Amino acid sequence: NAGVTQTPKFQVLKTGQSMTLQCAQDMNHNSMYWYRQDPGMGLRLIYYSASEGTTDKGEVPNGYNVSRLNKREFSLRLESAAPSQTSVYFCASSEAGRGITDTQYFGPGTRLTVL
Amino acid sequence: GQQLNQSPQSMFIQEGEDVSMNCTSSSIFNTWLWYKQDPGEGPVLLIALYKAGELTSNGRLTAQFGITRKDSFLNISASIPSDVGIYFCAGPWVGNNNDMRFGAGTRLTVKP
Numbered sequence: 001n002a003g004v005t006q007t008p009k010f011q012v013l014k015t016g017q018s019m020t021l022q023c024a025q026d027m028n029h030n031s032m033y034w035y036r037q038d039p040g041m042g043l044r045l046i047y048y049s050a051s052e053g054t055t056d057k058g059e060v061p062n063g064y065n066v067s068r069l070n071k072r073e074f075s076l077r078l079e080s081a082a083p084s085q086t087s088v089y090f091c092a093s094s095e096a097g098r099g100i101t102d103t104q105y106f107g108p109g110t111r112l113t114v115l
Numbered sequence: 116g117q118q119l120n121q122s123p124q125s126m127f128i129q130e131g132e133d134v135s136m137n138c139t140s141s142s143i144f145n146t147w148l149w150y151k152q153d154p155g156e157g158p159v160l161l162i163a164l165y166k167a168g169e170l171t172s173n174g175r176l177t178a179q180f181g182i183t184r185k186d187s188f189l190n191i192s193a194s195i196p197s198d199v200g201i202y203f204c205a206g207p208w209v210g211n212n213n214d215m216r217f218g219a220g221t222r223l224t225v226k227p
Binding site: 004031033040041042043044045048050056058059090092096102103104106107108109 | 119121155156157158159160163203205212213214215216217218219220
């Protein structure tokens, strides 16, 4: 099992460009998440998908859109990148749905720089 | 809001020493989680706590869920070089187990 995979690992964008970060999990998990991590800060939730076909905003959703393409895949799109979106982006998944907080498994991250 | 405050921000210790770090909040949490992040990787769950007063161990790591539900502690005994990394506390936003909040982390350096 590969667990949670993310592509690309690194990306440099110019202000105003768009891009999609891809995430896939092979653990048959129901829930998937996108976080960003800025220097000296913890992770902040951007969007999550509690189950296939649903998405919800997290703590910092502005400037992002998401798509739960199927149970395995959850993508994050930046329509018009801004320097404030320079960050490391982590995707995570969890089995979820059992009434307690499930363990979240994280991918290796995508390091994004917006010039 | 439901912010998590971790201290200390960083620690420099000698191999073999014990380590203590903590996490506090002005709000009650029903679950406390402790993660470790190695350089260039995503966080990995170390310990999960679900009940006030609970004390749970995972090898050399011990964590406690404070009885006020507003704090949690993580101890590492007999530190080794591979303990280096950033340790995060986290907890779900009350009423939504999918909305996880993280502290800013404690960066641990272990000198051989």
